[in-house]
Amino acid sequence: MSLVADGVSAGYRGRRVLTDASLTVEAGETVGLRGPSGSGKSTLVRVLALLHAPETGHVILDGERITGTRHRVPASVRTRIGVLFQSPRASADPRLTLEQLIAEPLLAVRHPRDLIAGRVAELADRAGLTADLLARRPHAVSDGQLQRACLARALVHRPRHLLCDEATTMLDASTQALVASVIIGEQRATGMGVLVVSHDPALLERWADRVEDLTTVTRSH
Amino acid sequence: MADVLIRRPAAPLLLLAIGAALLVPLFFPLDQSAVALGRVALPPSFTHPGGTDDLGRDVLHRSIYGLRVSLLVGVVAALAATVIGGLVGGLAGMLGGWVDRVLMRIVDTIAALPHLLLGIFIVAMLRPSLGAVVLSIGLTHWLSTARIVRSELLSLRTRTFIDAAVAGGASRTRVLTRHLLPHVVPKIALATTLMIPHAVWHETSLSFLGLGLPPHMASLGNMINDGQRSLLTGSWWASLVPGLVIVVVTLAIAALAARWRDRLDPRVRAELNL
Numbered sequence: 271m272s273l274v275a276d277g278v279s280a281g282y283r284g285r286r287v288l289t290d291a292s293l294t295v296e297a298g299e300t301v302g303l304r305g306p307s308g309s310g311k312s313t314l315v316r317v318l319a320l321l322h323a324p325e326t327g328h329v330i331l332d333g334e335r336i337t338g339t340r341h342r343v344p345a346s347v348r349t350r351i352g353v354l355f356q357s358p359r360a361s362a363d364p365r366l367t368l369e370q371l372i373a374e375p376l377l378a379v380r381h382p383r384d385l386i387a388g389r390v391a392e393l394a395d396r397a398g399l400t401a402d403l404l405a406r407r408p409h410a411v412s413d414g415q416l417q418r419a420c421l422a423r424a425l426v427h428r429p430r431h432l433l434c435d436e437a438t439t440m441l442d443a444s445t446q447a448l449v450a451s452v453i454i455g456e457q458r459a460t461g462m463g464v465l466v467v468s469h470d471p472a473l474l475e476r477w478a479d480r481v482e483d484l485t486t487v488t489r490s491h
Numbered sequence: 492m493a494d495v496l497i498r499r500p501a502a503p504l505l506l507l508a509i510g511a512a513l514l515v516p517l518f519f520p521l522d523q524s525a526v527a528l529g530r531v532a533l534p535p536s537f538t539h540p541g542g543t544d545d546l547g548r549d550v551l552h553r554s555i556y557g558l559r560v561s562l563l564v565g566v567v568a569a570l571a572a573t574v575i576g577g578l579v580g581g582l583a584g585m586l587g588g589w590v591d592r593v594l595m596r597i598v599d600t601i602a603a604l605p606h607l608l609l610g611i612f613i614v615a616m617l618r619p620s621l622g623a624v625v626l627s628i629g630l631t632h633w634l635s636t637a638r639i640v641r642s643e644l645l646s647l648r649t650r651t652f653i654d655a656a657v658a659g660g661a662s663r664t665r666v667l668t669r670h671l672l673p674h675v676v677p678k679i680a681l682a683t684t685l686m687i688p689h690a691v692w693h694e695t696s697l698s699f700l701g702l703g704l705p706p707h708m709a710s711l712g713n714m715i716n717d718g719q720r721s722l723l724t725g726s727w728w729a730s731l732v733p734g735l736v737i738v739v740v741t742l743a744i745a746a747l748a749a750r751w752r753d754r755l756d757p758r759v760r761a762e763l764n765l
Contacts, residue, residue, distance in 0.1 A: 349658075363656070363669075
């Protein structure tokens with residue numbers, strides 16, 4: 271079980287932001303990824319999440335080379351990777367309550383309905399979301415509360431790999447600690463591989479098993 | 492109660508107008524071509540609250556019939572424009588690329604023409620009828636809806652929550668029905684509602700110019716047009732009454748639509764405690 275970026279170059283509309291990056295996240299390990307702003311960290315995450323097509327190179331998921339992105343990848347493959355985005359505000363549909371937000375990925379793959387409520391309740395409990403918060407819409411909760419709901423959503427499919435793109439940057443220290451502990455707990459239980467993208471060296475030092483620097487990742491190939 | 496009527500008269504006025512348009516024909520049917528030369532150009536009185544015109548026809552009675560026609564044309568034309576605009580905007584916004592470019596250039600080209608003239612051109616090619624008027628308004632008023640739908644879809648599609656949905660396993664259909672349409676539909680519905688008064692106004696303009704409905708038919712535009720003759724002889728009511736009906740009804744619809752628009756924003760909705 272591993273998530274591998276193999277010689278990935280990517281960009282937007284012909285402007286290349288990432289050149290020849292290679293990175294491996296094995297099951298159960300936590301890899302930190304750092305790099306200056308604009309070095310392509312988020313782009314690498316989007317490529318690994320199968321949301322953005324690389325210009326060259328490819329993603330290898332659990333030994334299988336992935337062709338295509340987004341809807342061209344079967345849902346059962348996409349859901350093996352969980353993603354936690356930097357901005358909870360932007361990554362939550364403003365029309366859904368937090369409960370619907372967490373349940374949505376299960377509904378989307380037609381998970382048996384009677385099992386959904388239990389799974390949502392379990393994750394909400396781990397993320398410290400009360401029933402009152404679950405009934406609210408994003409505009410009525412704080413960034414920290416919303417990111418905890420997004421974390422619950424990212425874990426709802428029991429992904430084998432979790433990508434955190436600066437996911438704790440905007441949060442206060444206690445929420446940061448809660449998010450990290452929920453992820454570590456999940457990792458211990460399921461052997462999930464975790465990629466933590468951050469430009470906070472202290473956070474990566476504490477949390478990650480090893481830290482890669484995007485500038486060396488792109489040169490070492 | 493009286494307080495509400497004064498501060499927010501739009502809904503009660505609109506209800507009154509729609510009620511009259513629906514109920515009056517049941518109890519007081521109108522013979523569209525009847526004239527009564529014995530009571531020509533009578534000023535407003537108890538028996539003829541809106542007066543009579545230069546052919547002795549009751550102005551208020553005919554205004555209510557005219558309102559029926561105007562509302563029917565307004566609603567149907569606005570819906571037709573919404574369907575065309577929704578399809579064009581939806582295709583452009585969802586497919587993007589060259590489809591988007593071609594469709595939007597067509598929109599720009601049509602938008603560059605004065606739409607009243609284009610509407611006149613379309614009715615002039617057809618025989619004056621209700622259908623021709625609806626078609627003319629529908630074909631000239633879908634542009635704004637197409638633009639709204641397209642820009643809304645384009646901006647939604649790049650939002651991170653769409654990425655999150657895709658990563659979570661949502662199919663294309665699921666993304667469309669669960670995350671895109673719920674954001675777009677209220678805006679389309681609002682655009683349609685705002686278009687109704689405009690379409691009503693257009694029907695009136697076309698009829699006023701003699702291009703809308705057949706002249707004997709009671710429509711607000713025809714009546715205002717006929718009333719011009721009476722203005723010179725001092726009977727102002729023949730144009731004023733249908734004119735007032737159109738102003739009051741279109742303003743009431745626009746006011747209600749504006750209030751609805753304010754409620755659509757979830758933040759405003761939270762403040763209104765809905």
